[in-house]
Amino acid sequence: MYVAVKGGEKAIDNAHEILEEDRRGDLELPEIGVGQISEQLGRAVDRVMTEGSVYDPELAALAVKQAQGDLVEAIFLLRAFRATLPRLAVSRTLNTGEMRIRRRISATFKDLPGGQILGPTYDYTHRLLDFGLMAEKAANEPSGETDPSDAGDQKSRDAEGPIPKVLDLLDRDGLIETFEAGAGDEAGEEEVGDLTREPLTFPAGRDLRLQNLARGDEGFLLALGYSTQRGFGNNHPFAGEIRLGEVDVEIVPEELDFPVPLGEITVTECEMITQFKGSKEQPPKFTRGYGLAFGHCERKAMAMALVDRALRTKELGEEPKAPAQDEEFVLYHSDNVESSGFVEHLKLPHYVDFQAELTLIRKLRQEHDDPGSGSEPAAERAEAGE
Amino acid sequence: MSDDAGNRPYPKQVADRREWLGVLAKTPLGDLEQLWQTVPRKPPYEHLRQPETGLAMVRARAGGKGPQFNLGEMTVSRCVVSLSGEAVGVGYVKGRDLRQAELVAVFDAMMQGPDGEWTANSVIEPLKRAQDQRQTKTRSKAARTRVEFFTMVRGDSF
Numbered sequence: 001m002y003v004a005v006k007g008g009e010k011a012i013d014n015a016h017e018i019l020e021e022d023r024r025g026d027l028e029l030p031e032i033g034v035g036q037i038s039e040q041l042g043r044a045v046d047r048v049m050t051e052g053s054v055y056d057p058e059l060a061a062l063a064v065k066q067a068q069g070d071l072v073e074a075i076f077l078l079r080a081f082r083a084t085l086p087r088l089a090v091s092r093t094l095n096t097g098e099m100r101i102r103r104r105i106s107a108t109f110k111d112l113p114g115g116q117i118l119g120p121t122y123d124y125t126h127r128l129l130d131f132g133l134m135a136e137k138a139a140n141e142p143s144g145e146t147d148p149s150d151a152g153d154q155k156s157r158d159a160e161g162p163i164p165k166v167l168d169l170l171d172r173d174g175l176i177e178t179f180e181a182g183a184g185d186e187a188g189e190e191e192v193g194d195l196t197r198e199p200l201t202f203p204a205g206r207d208l209r210l211q212n213l214a215r216g217d218e219g220f221l222l223a224l225g226y227s228t229q230r231g232f233g234n235n236h237p238f239a240g241e242i243r244l245g246e247v248d249v250e251i252v253p254e255e256l257d258f259p260v261p262l263g264e265i266t267v268t269e270c271e272m273i274t275q276f277k278g279s280k281e282q283p284p285k286f287t288r289g290y291g292l293a294f295g296h297c298e299r300k301a302m303a304m305a306l307v308d309r310a311l312r313t314k315e316l317g318e319e320p321k322a323p324a325q326d327e328e329f330v331l332y333h334s335d336n337v338e339s340s341g342f343v344e345h346l347k348l349p350h351y352v353d354f355q356a357e358l359t360l361i362r363k364l365r366q367e368h369d370d371p372g373s374g375s376e377p378a379a380e381r382a383e384a385g386e
Numbered sequence: 387m388s389d390d391a392g393n394r395p396y397p398k399q400v401a402d403r404r405e406w407l408g409v410l411a412k413t414p415l416g417d418l419e420q421l422w423q424t425v426p427r428k429p430p431y432e433h434l435r436q437p438e439t440g441l442a443m444v445r446a447r448a449g450g451k452g453p454q455f456n457l458g459e460m461t462v463s464r465c466v467v468s469l470s471g472e473a474v475g476v477g478y479v480k481g482r483d484l485r486q487a488e489l490v491a492v493f494d495a496m497m498q499g500p501d502g503e504w505t506a507n508s509v510i511e512p513l514k515r516a517q518d519q520r521q522t523k524t525r526s527k528a529a530r531t532r533v534e535f536f537t538m539v540r541g542d543s544f
Contacts, residue, residue: 055444055460056481088440088462089478096450100521102528110535118531165450179452192445192454206448210455248408251442255435255466255476258400261408262442262462263480271449290448292457308448 003352023068037061046266046295047071051336052078053196053215055265055294072217072336079337089251092259096247096269096292098162103244106166108273114163119244120296166241167271167288176273176286204327209311210304214292216334218300224324225306232322233310237289240273244296268293270301274309279317287316406497406506409514410490411479418489421509429501431492434474435466437484463487473498 024031038045038061048060052075059081063074103119106112118124170176193208195215200208213221228235246266250259270291278284289309291301310324323329333339396404410418422428441459448455465477465487475495477487496505 050458053458054441055458058481059461082441082459085461086440087443087459088438088464089442091442091444093454094444094446094457096446100524102524103531115532116535117528118533119528167449179449190454192456194443194456196443196456196459206453207455210448211457214455214457249442249444249460249480251462251478253464253476253478255474258396258404260404260476260478261411262478263411265444265460265480269450288449288452290450290452292446294458 005349005351032065034058034061034065037064043296044071046297047218048074048078049294050297050300051075051215051217054078054082072340076337092250094247094249097165099243099245099247101163101243101245104163106241107239109166109169112166112169167273170286177288200331202328204331209327209331210290210308212331212334213304213307217336218303220334221303221307222299224330225303227322228306228310228324233324235274235306235310237272237274237306237309239302240271242270242298244268266295268295268297268301270305272305272309276316406510407494409510409517410493412517413513415483415486418486422489424508429469429496431467431469431495433465434468435464437463437465437488439463439482439484465491467491467495469495469499
């Protein structure tokens with residue numbers, strides 16, 4: 001039991017003052033702007049939006065600035081701000097097939113309609129520190145204008161129009177699981193669980209699992225995804241398709257009876273495919289794992305897709321053996337605001353609890369050293385001390 | 387946005403309004419203000435819904451086509467105006483800019499009123515052109531990173 005403490009107001013005020021100084025750092029250096037953070041530390045901002053579960057680059061950049069780059073703290077700040085806003089609408093489902101693609105790759109098919117588009121990626125870089133960036137105007141600073149001469153008009157024409165989804169190719173041959181038709185066409189027609197409205201219950205449907213994973217900590221999901229690849233979950237996945245780009249968000253306003261676009265957002269999508277040996281009911285085929293994140297969060301989307309697939313164990317009639325397949329374990333521990341809250345609360349004064357434990361240990365020690373002095377069994381008292 | 391949206395075309399009036407609202411919603415506040423300054427006869431308007439900021443829950447589908455789930459929320463601002471008691475304009479934009487939502491609503495109302503043609507030619511058209519250009523640029527940038535991978539041993543089985 002936690003017993004509250006009082007006092008320390010002055011010291012707390014002073015501590016916050018020092019924190020402010022610490023955040024600002026050397027006054028000789030110019031203060032960093034929120035715009036600079038969202039433009040130049042975009043991946044940090046994207047992670048805060050994804051796990052903070054609010055798409056708003058400016059707010060996320062502010063949170064990163066205020067939290068001195070502590071992303072979990074920034075996520076907490078964004079979640080807290082979210083709680084102050086009313087919900088005005090639920091969007092129509094995103095159509096990632098209509099994405100305006102900036103990056104799109106498949107590890108399963110070399111030649112595919114629309115091609116492999118690397119886009120902005122760290123893949124194939126040498127991971128050498130670029131000391132040019134240390135001098136603030138690096139010699140190779142991009143001009144902002146890319147040379148269109150080698151783009152080839154043909155190539156850019158190729159990319160016009162929506163680029164088909166890779167997994168649809170497998171779908172055509174019936175080698176991959178399909179989705180049941182009539183899964184509800186419009187927002188509202190289908191009952192979709194919402195973790196921000198009702199607490200998580202088990203067994204959780206795929207809707208709740210995906211929402212939980214989308215908000216989940218990247219590091220936690222990355223480790224779990226990795227564990228499935230290493231044999232804890234018997235997963236041998238392929239990155240069927242990863243795409244990054246912009247999609248429209250549409251809502252049906254209260255004032256109108258048709259959907260209107262309210263702008264576009266950047267998302268990263270990952271579809272993993274995994275071999276499935278089949279069961280009594282189902283023939284062997286490929287199964288899917290799905291990852292989707294705000295902004296450019298490729299590692300997160302991939303990890304999410306691996307864990308999504310692992311959590312489908314029961315549904316596919318596989319025997320759950322590994323941590324990543326245990327939905328209570330995964331879903332209860334994925335949220336970094338909850339986990340850091342519980343871990344970090346250990347910093348707060350626990351004087352009364354600790355005094356109780358101290359007294360208990362002293363009594364138990366006495367009994368241990370001098371058996372026969374106590375009248376109750378020690379175990380019973382140990383429980384009473386919890 | 388649902389998968390069958392393409393199979394069920396909207397009536398022309400609705401399709402047109404969806405298009406211009408989409409163009410307006412994607413326009414940053416600075417550009418909207420600038421265009422507003424160019425309006426020769428600025429119509430008086432009143433708020434039917436005061437500008438406000440809130441959230442929209444973004445829905446997605448597993449695998450892009452499967453069961454729905456809630457991906458996360460986004461900030462949204464909205465405003466509804468009426469132009470001299472006639473046309474009603476609706477503005478819904480992403481983000482927290484109340485003035486942006488208001489201007490989208492005003493231009494939406496103007497598109498439905500006597501100044502519709504002027505607004506279409508002087509506001510929507512140039513914005514749409516600029517957006518198309520930006521999209522083409524993004525697309526050609528992406529196209530420059532298109533690669534051909536060759537398998538080294540087993541040839542071209544795929």
